[in-house]
Amino acid sequence: MPENLLKGKKGIITGALDENSIAWQAALKAKEQGAKFVLTNAPIAMRMGAINELATACDTIVIPADATSVEDIEKLYDEAKEFLGGNFDFILHSIGMSPNVRKGRSYGDLNYDWVQKSYDVSAISFHKMLQIAEKKDILNEWGSVVALSYIAAQRSYPFYSDMSEAKAILESIARNYGQRYGLLKKVRVNTISQSPTKTTAGSGINGFDEFFDFADMMSPLGNASAEACAEYIITLFSDYTRMVTMQNLFHDGGYSFAGISQTIVDKYLTK
Ligand SMILES: NC(=O)c1ccc[n+]([C@@H]2O[C@H](COP(=O)([O-])OP(=O)(O)OC[C@H]3O[C@@H](n4cnc5c(N)ncnc54)[C@H](O)[C@@H]3O)[C@@H](O)[C@H]2O)c1
Numbered sequence: 559m560p561e562n563l564l565k566g567k568k569g570i571i572t573g574a575l576d577e578n579s580i581a582w583q584a585a586l587k588a589k590e591q592g593a594k595f596v597l598t599n600a601p602i603a604m605r606m607g608a609i610n611e612l613a614t615a616c617d618t619i620v621i622p623a624d625a626t627s628v629e630d631i632e633k634l635y636d637e638a639k640e641f642l643g644g645n646f647d648f649i650l651h652s653i654g655m656s657p658n659v660r661k662g663r664s665y666g667d668l669n670y671d672w673v674q675k676s677y678d679v680s681a682i683s684f685h686k687m688l689q690i691a692e693k694k695d696i697l698n699e700w701g702s703v704v705a706l707s708y709i710a711a712q713r714s715y716p717f718y719s720d721m722s723e724a725k726a727i728l729e730s731i732a733r734n735y736g737q738r739y740g741l742l743k744k745v746r747v748n749t750i751s752q753s754p755t756k757t758t759a760g761s762g763i764n765g766f767d768e769f770f771d772f773a774d775m776m777s778p779l780g781n782a783s784a785e786a787c788a789e790y791i792i793t794l795f796s797d798y799t800r801m802v803t804m805q806n807l808f809h810d811g812g813y814s815f816a817g818i819s820q821t822i823v824d825k826y827l828t829k
Pocket residue numbers: 572573574575576578579580581599600603623624625626651652653654655679706707708751752753754755756757758759760761
C-alpha cells in the first residue's frame with residue numbers, strides 16, 4: 559500500500575454513522591494516509607454516539623450539521639476551518655436517505671413531500687455544500703469533492719424508488735459544478751457509483767440482500783466493499799487524479815458493463 563497519499567491535506571468527511579458506513583472506512587483510510595479532517599453528520603445521527611469513537615481514533619472532532627440546512631453548512635465550514643487551521647483540500651459527501659424507501663412506499667404510490675425530502679437530503683445537499691464552499695472560498699486550488707452514487711441513476715431498479723432520481727440529480731450536479739469549479743479554482747468534482755454495500759442506508763432497501771448476492775454474481779470481481787470504496791475515494795482526494803473531474807466513476811467490480819455472467823446462467827438459466 560502506498561503511504562501518505564494525503565499528507566498535508568485537510569478536509570471534511572460527512573456521513574459516518576457506524577463502522578459499516580462507507581464514510582467511516584474513508585475516514586480511517588484518510589487518517590492512515592496522513593490527512594487532517596473534521597467529521598460531520600446530522601444531529602440526529604449524533605445521538606447514536608458511534609461517531610465519537612471514530613473521532614477519537616482519527617484525532618479529530620465532530621461538528622453536527624444537517625446537510626439540508628444552509629446555516630448548518632456555513633457553521634460547519636467556519637468551525638472546521640478554525641479547527642484545521644486553514645482551507646480544505648477535500649470534501650466527502652456520503653449522504654443519502656429516502657423516506658419513501660424507508661417506509662416501503664412503492665414507485666406508483668410516492669408521497670411527494672417525502673420525494674422532496676429525498677432529493678433535498680440525497681442530492682441538493684451536495685449543491686449546497688459546493689455553493690457554500692465557493693461563496694466562502696473555502697477550497698484550495700486542486701481541491702477534490704466526491705459524492706457517492708448508484709447505477710440506478712442510469713438504469714431502472716424497481717426497489718430503488720425515488721432514490722434513482724435523487725442519484726441522477728446528484729450526478730448532474732457533479733458535472734455542472736465540476737465545470738464551474740474547475741474554471742474558477744481548478745477544483746474537481748466527481749461521483750463514485752458504488753456496488754451495493756451492507757450499510758444502514760443500503761440495507762434499508764427492500765430486497766437488498768437478494769440483490770446484493772445477484773450483483774456479486776454478475777460482477778467479474780465481485781461486489782466492491784466499503785473498504786475498497788474508501789481506498790478509491792482516497793485516490794480521488796490525492797494528487798494522482800488531478801485531471802479527473804465531472805465524472806461518474808463506476809466502482810463496482812465490473813457490474814456496470816457486464817451483460818450476463820456464467821455464474822448467473824448456471825444458477826438461474828440452465829435446466
Ligand atoms: N450502501 C449501498 O448499497 C450504497 C451503494 C451506492 C451508493 N451508496 C451511497 O453511499 C452514501 C453513504 O451511504 P452508506 O451506504 O455508507 O450508508 P450510511 O447509512 O452508513 O450513511 C448514510 C449517511 O447519511 C447521513 N444523513 C442522512 N440524512 C442526513 C442529513 N440530513 N444531513 C447529514 N447527513 C445525513 C446518515 O446519518 C448516514 O450517516 C449514500 O449517498 C448512499 O446512497 C450506498
